[in-house]
Amino acid sequence: MEEAFWTVGTFEANYNTKLSTEFRNESLVLDITQHEICPNCKKIRENVHCSCFCGYYAYKKCLEIKATVNHNCELKTDLEKALFNESLSDFSFIVNDEKVPVNKFILAARSPVFAKMFYSEFKEKNENQQILGIKISTEAFKELIRYIYINEVCDLNKHEIELLHAADFYQIDSLRAICEKELLTTVNMTNANVIFQAAHLYRCSDELKEASYNFIKKMFQIKNYVLPQEYINLPEKVKKIIKKKESLENELCLA
Known part of the structure; x- marks a missing residue:
C-alpha cells in the first residue's frame, strides 16, 4: 500500500491507498465540500477532513489540481518568453535612458492605471514609447514588470521601497501586500x-x-x-x- 498525504483545508489527511507515487509529498489544497458521495464506492464522506473509503475522490481531485498546476507552469514559461522581448512587444518605457519593452494588454490587465494610460484618451494610446513618469531605478521597474507578467519578484529585499512606491502608483494591491510583508520582516x-x-x-x-x-x-x-x-x-x-x-x-x- 502506498501512503499519500494531502493538505485539506487546514487539516492533513492521510490516505492509505494505491495512488500513484507522483502525488506523494505534494502539498495540495483540496476544495472539499461536506457530505459528498464518492462516485466510485458510493460512500458519503462525513466531514471536510476525511476521505471516502477507496480514495477515489482524492486521486481524481489530485489529477485535476495537478493538471491545473502544470497549465499554470506552462503559462508562466510562455509569458517569460515575452518578458523584455522587444520583438514581441508593442510599447517601450524609457527608464533612466534604458528602453524596457512591454506588452500593453498585459500591463493593462494587471493595473487600472496602465489600462487608463493605454486604452483611454491619453497620448500613450497612439504611441509606442514613453519616458517613465515616476522616479524609480531601472532594476526596480524591471522587477515591477516581471511581477506583472509572472507574479514573481527577484531580490525583493533590494527594491522593496521602490516597488512599494510603484505598487501604490499603479494600484497593484497584491504587490503592495508582498512589499509590506517583506518590510515587516526587515x-x-x-x-x-x-x-x-x-x-x-x-x-x-x-x-x-x-x-x-x-x-x-x-x-x-x-x-x-x-x-x-x-x-x-x-x-x-x-x-x-x-x-x-x-x-x-x-x-x-x-x-
Whole structure:
C-alpha cells in the first residue's frame, strides 16, 4: 500500500491507498465540500477532513489540481518568453535612458492605471514609447514588470521601497501586500524611519506603520527620550524630530 498525504483545508489527511507515487509529498489544497458521495464506492464522506473509503475522490481531485498546476507552469514559461522581448512587444518605457519593452494588454490587465494610460484618451494610446513618469531605478521597474507578467519578484529585499512606491502608483494591491510583508520582516532601528515614512506616503497598513514606529520609539528610549504615541500619525513631525536628534548628536560628537 502506498501512503499519500494531502493538505485539506487546514487539516492533513492521510490516505492509505494505491495512488500513484507522483502525488506523494505534494502539498495540495483540496476544495472539499461536506457530505459528498464518492462516485466510485458510493460512500458519503462525513466531514471536510476525511476521505471516502477507496480514495477515489482524492486521486481524481489530485489529477485535476495537478493538471491545473502544470497549465499554470506552462503559462508562466510562455509569458517569460515575452518578458523584455522587444520583438514581441508593442510599447517601450524609457527608464533612466534604458528602453524596457512591454506588452500593453498585459500591463493593462494587471493595473487600472496602465489600462487608463493605454486604452483611454491619453497620448500613450497612439504611441509606442514613453519616458517613465515616476522616479524609480531601472532594476526596480524591471522587477515591477516581471511581477506583472509572472507574479514573481527577484531580490525583493533590494527594491522593496521602490516597488512599494510603484505598487501604490499603479494600484497593484497584491504587490503592495508582498512589499509590506517583506518590510515587516526587515524593519529595525536603522531603517525604521525610512519604512515609517514610506508606510504613510504609500498608504500602507496600520500594522506596518506601528511596527516601524515602535522601532523609532526604541531608538529614542535608548537616549531616555519618550516619543508620544500620537506622533504615529504625524510622519513629518517625526522626520523633523529625528533630524534634530541626529544634528544634536553630530554636534556632541564634534565637541
